[in-house]
Amino acid sequence: MNWSWPYFFEYLTNGLMLRGAWTTVWLSVVSMAIGLGLGVVAAMFKMYGNFALRAVAEFYIWLFRGTPILIQLVIIYTGLPQIGIRLTVIESAIIGLALNEGAYLAEIIRAGIMSVDKGQNDAARAVGMTWRERMWYVILPQATRTIIPPLGNQFNGMLKTTSLASVISMEELMRNAQMLAQIEFRVLEVYIVAAIWYLILVSIWGLIQVRIEAHYEKPFGPAAAVSPDAKKKLRKATQQAGHV
């Protein structure tokens, strides 16, 4: 057996790995944020756009959900320079990951908006809101509740999907692990450590996700009761009101 604990522990806190893990985190956050924007726009186009906008959204979602993210990244970074579009590694990674994510989020957001009762739109129109006002003040705040849990799962996936950006030499956790493996050829130790780092990141996110979901799971109403006693009172009051 050729397993070295000293290498393992050295890699666990190696600067290259730590920097890689940090890059994985910010790359995920930035790509997710941009992807969310793209997803909202694509969902809006698909649901409320004219024929041309709907076609654009449909094509975008079909294209990016229908091809491997690996091919998308390689085309963006390695292929596009052939037609004069030169992007840096970081730009390519962010654009590729965000475009891919946006296509998936579009469907999630669409489902969230459709889950809002149709009467809400009628009521918002009846008080004279324009489409934009209805979306912003009435529909989206309610759709958020449905969207939050799948959105959290998508971010969990994103943390790991960023490892594919290693093929275009984005120096995130996976890429840095590869580089470290080239030095001493302690392949097993390096990749076990990388795997552990992914587990740590995903687990931390899991804890955050639970808190966010708990917040959004509560029915619309008074903020979380501070004490168990107040909680009991609130439950009683709700039961007394009877109609939910």
Added chain:
Amino acid sequence: MNTMSPSQIPTTKRIKSLGEPIVKIDNVRKSFHGLEVLKGVSLEVRRGEVVVLAGRSGSGKSTLLRCIDQLETIDGGSIRVNGELMGFREKNGRVVPLSDGQIARQQRGMGMVFQNFNLFPHLSVIDNITLAPNKILKRNKEEVRTEARELLAKVGLPEKENAYPRQLSGGQQQRVAIARALAMKPEVMLFDEPTSALDPEMISEVLEVMVDLSHQGMTMIVVTHEMGFARAAADRVLLMHEGSLVEEATPEEFFERPKSEEARIFLSKILHH
């Protein structure tokens, strides 16, 4: 169905003088998927008048109300409120649909109350009422809040401003919905079966608010099966049947001397249950 007994609601109506026509509906047609729901409906409602629209389900009365409030786009005819053509404008002798923003502006002049209340569940009672005056009319927040509290007192829920819709009973929710509509200071109030989704014991609390409103001179078009309300507050009762208005009468005439066969059948059905 006739849950309001004469003892609950004063049957002697205030004598009021009606103003000029405020809503003018002319030969309105509307179809859904090839099925004609409104077959050329014409109707004038005068300022301060309370009109009850009765009829069996599917007769088109709710659709007519939704067309007046621009929640549905009419296929033919015209609707004018205060002389202004609703939903369309004339351009070079042709009518073209108004933009989203222009329709929204027209809708602000009318208040609508729905069968299922449709309160905004993510907002407290007071925020439900103040949302549109604050965000859409961009009025002074303090002023709007004061008015909202007055409206809550008017509908008998002064202590509920911080409650959320799910914490209220159906009757309370519907009264908040009425306050929300009134907060926009509409000239016409439209009620689409406002008590149909309510438990029987909550119907009268909503009807009382509506009767009050009629006494204050509000112009109201009410789709309802509550004939007690029609007797107590309506100036006119209209009966819709298969997309047309088949009877138009004062409540007294309607209940005692119905002219059309449809009205007689309708009355025999609702009065004998």
